Amino acid sequence: MVQRQPVDESIYALIPRRPRESEKQERYVSKNKSNLVGESVVDLQRSKKESHKTMGLANEHADVDPNSFTKKRSGEPKLKELSKPHYPSEDRKKPPVPKVKDAPPLMGIKTTKNFITTNAVENIMAVPKKPAANLVDTRHGDAFPLEESGLVPKYRNKKDFGQTPSYIIKREEEMKRAQEEYDHYVKEHMRRGAMKQITAQEHDQILQGLKKNWEDAMLQYQCLPVVCDNLYRKHTKERLEAQLKNIERDIELFEKHKMIYVA
DSSP, X not given: OOOOOOOSOOGGGGSOOOXXXXXXXXXXXXXXXXXXXXXXXXXXXXXXXXXXXXXXXXXXXOOOOTTSOOOTTSSSOOOOOOOOOOOGGGTTOOOOOOOTTTSOOOOSOOXXXXXXXXXXXXXXXXXXXXXXXXXXXXXXXXXXXXXXXXXXXXXXXXXXXXXXXXXXXXXXXXXXXXXXXXXXXXHHHHHHTSOEEOOHHHHHHHHHHHHHHHHHHHHHHHTSOSSOOSHHHHHHHHHHHHHHHHHHHHHHHHHHOSOOEEO
């Protein structure tokens, strides 16, 4: 590679050139320059802080008293002293009972009562107390009140023992009154010909007939085979079961009600 050697002479250097003049702009000056602190003042303040910028100013003239040092708990806030609470019920309280020491002594008061004679008369005239009835049920002599043990027949000795309670008597009277009203209602309809009462003989005949029908139906039901393998036997079994159920309901009705009316 061939390097180009610098040439001192050039055709462009033969033509004289005018030096280029650069136009310098005006320096910017703030409008608020008059309100700002000058750099000299700032430098002066910096020089004042330079010697003590780490530890601060030296307190050479401190007024220190060796007896006025910081004591224990002196920096804690001081609370307000508690006042005695006042309750609304204090105004309604009665004054306290005077103590024995505060009460004035009673001087010169005497009594004419003879306590020895009075006690003797009361003991002579007093009725002797009956011994308490106790129950001892252990060999160690543990006693219990006999009345609370359940061995004393208290309820048997009451005046109303064995008598019918009043509420049962009242209920029987109400049932009797309701039956009388019902009988009166039935007689009134019978008088008009609307209802007819079945007599006792007819009642017994109907009941015996129902029982006879039940026995016949039960006999037919028991004659059925154990396994009903066809449709006819299934229908026969269902018909006999329904017939037995109806007959049993009618028998229960006639046995429960002695008086039956037919409209």
